[in-house]
Amino acid sequence: MRPIREVLEAKSIAVIGASRDQEKPGAQLLKVLKRVGYQGHVAGVNPQGGEVFGNTLYRNLEEIPFDVDLAVLLIPPRFVPDALRECARKGVKGVVISAEGFAETGPQGAKYQEEVSAILKSTGMRGFGPNTLGLVNTATKLTTSYFANSWMLMPGSIGFAAQSGIFVGALLRYLSSLNGLHLSKGIGLGNKVDVNEADALSYLMDDEQTRIIGMYLEDVKDGRLFLENLRKAVAKKPVLIIKSGRTQAGARASASHTASLAIEDAVFDGAIRQAGAIRLTGIDDFIRTLRGFLNMPLPKGDRLAFVTYSGAQAIMSIDAAIEHGLQVAGLNEATQARIAKVIATSSKTKNPIDIFPDWLAHGYEKTTSEILKALLDDDGVDGIVFISFADATPEVYQPMADILKEDRRKPVFLSLLGDIKDKEACQKFLDANGLPCYDFPEYAVRVFAHMRQYARIKERPSE
The missing domain is CATH 3.40.50.261 (Succinyl-CoA synthetase domains)
Incomplete structure (x- = not known):
């Protein structure tokens, strides 16, 4: 599989599902990328073609006259597998799958997610999500969130990865409204069909812009690899972790949120503390602690x-x-x-x-x-x-x-x-x-x- 660095540092983006309707998410993302000053090439894909916000909408990926590093899929789950195959033919390095409706919703959604996983493994493309707003790289002004604005893309030194959908965007908006708390990179993991918390740690620990790592987790996909990467990351920079699902009721809720598997909280807590991470109780604790580490x-x-x-x-x-x-x-x-x-x-x-x-x-x-x-x-x-x-x-x-x-x-x-x-x-x-x-x-x-x-x-x- 490709290193996720190639995706987070993408030099070109294709928005698949870019509507001519200016109010729809795909059109809004094209507008956002132009407004925040993303430094790479951008294209929209719509089977009917057309134009929106000054961007040409290509009928398919093959019509795009440049190589595509990152594709953002703003389409329903049933269309995602075919879109992934088209991405593979184009040589796309990674995809962000924004839609919900996969393993977190039941058998049919799980079937879609299994197909997505198989395609990604067979092609080597990296996949973020599904059920996520995706990525932020403030150094290059890359964002896959149609909610982003210029202030949210102000360069900072906080690398944040979250197993969630819209939460990353909401937190980024909140942090950017506070003095001195800006992100370096943001990684939305969603359902973790491919890229998971261990991958995020591997990237953020070596990212020169990132001075401190924050994570919101509901479960851990590969415990051994996660702890191995966590120990390596902690040796380089602080890692702050918010882990929800501390109670049985919370664990049940996380299962329906991002198809999370239950993990005994005491076991998780002991393991990450031994590895050197700081376990925090919530967002307020996280933000207060950030201020300390970043300034003192x-x-x-x-x-x-x-x-x-x-x-x-x-x-x-x-x-x-x-x-x-x-x-x-x-x-x-x-x-x-x-x-x-x-x-x-x-x-x-x-x-x-x-x-x-x-x-x-x-x-x-x-x-x-x-x-x-x-x-x-x-x-x-x-x-x-x-x-x-x-x-x-x-x-x-x-x-x-x-x-x-x-x-x-x-x-x-x-x-x-x-x-x-x-x-x-x-x-x-x-x-x-x-x-x-x-x-x-x-x-x-x-x-x-x-x-x-x-x-x-x-x-x-x-x-």
């Missing part, structure tokens, strides 16, 4: 320091740290002496460091800057969480941003609690400066724990 260095130890204006939030944060197997850092005398220059009460110079009401005398900027520099210099501190308030102007965080622009020896996180509207400007400023900011400090603790988990994996002796 890995922690060298388990010891956290907390800087707070609220004793209650500090106590809850300490509980969270202990529950995640972390430690509360003990500050050395030199650090406490430096902190004492801006915090008058000696008991408040210990960890957690309580800056209220002293910051009112010295100013928030000076108080937090002096404490940040002291904690960065303390070898007994491996990570720092600043617990602050939302009703402040972004300017108060400028000194902290300036310090961390030059000195990121340790991961530093912020938590802002208060009026959501007041928080927006600060959140935007912190995102733009690569400073992970969360609603609650417990979230920051959890992200630190995930990063520490991966750091321990990286510290293992090479096998």
Whole structure:
């Protein structure tokens, strides 16, 4: 079988099932590819020929006057096998099969999927799906999703593979609306008639644009190969995995979603943790963790320091740290002496460091800057969480941003609690400066724990 790199880096695309109706998916995809600036050749295929959005519609693949690397099949399941045979004759390297109605729907759909599998194996073409919106390559502006827009194709460093249909497109749209979270590559696996999670890992681990890998899985097609590739990938970059079907009800739902086979969740969880992946509970956990890995260095130890204006939030944060197997850092005398220059009460110079009401005398900027520099210099501190308030102007965080622009020896996180509207400007400023900011400090603790988990994996002796 061809490497999927040849498909993800396709220099030409044919849209099979491109309608002359401008509202239909095929026509919309041709429009999207032009609008986002895809760098390769594009052609539409429609048995009646014609034109849509300035694109010639060819009656068949043979009429297309250039080689086709990737074909997107936007046609009903019953027409897919013949279309695949035509693709093989044209020398197409890979196909995205978008339609649902295959093995996830019953015996007839399973029959279609078996035929598709046989054709792909006999021809060497790679197949993504069925039941998927397919692929994204932000480096070349390649997309097979008719929902895509230019902002979604902004180059980033997150490689994401999902065993789902429309979910990849929805997540990509959501991520692209957040500051600093853009994809490098997106791979929709769908029913995994051919390309599966092990193939996706094999590609993403060697993709230079990808710094971190995310996966949404409902099952695993080839457990041995998946774990083998997972171990190799983790040695190069973090792998974050969301695995649904944790409950019996969820497992039953996944079977009807993408024809998934049940896998005991405890077995899966233990296997991927041993391999070094980070198991996440859902999309919110995934996004928070992305911000940590993309912006901060890995922690060298388990010891956290907390800087707070609220004793209650500090106590809850300490509980969270202990529950995640972390430690509360003990500050050395030199650090406490430096902190004492801006915090008058000696008991408040210990960890957690309580800056209220002293910051009112010295100013928030000076108080937090002096404490940040002291904690960065303390070898007994491996990570720092600043617990602050939302009703402040972004300017108060400028000194902290300036310090961390030059000195990121340790991961530093912020938590802002208060009026959501007041928080927006600060959140935007912190995102733009690569400073992970969360609603609650417990979230920051959890992200630190995930990063520490991966750091321990990286510290293992090479096998």
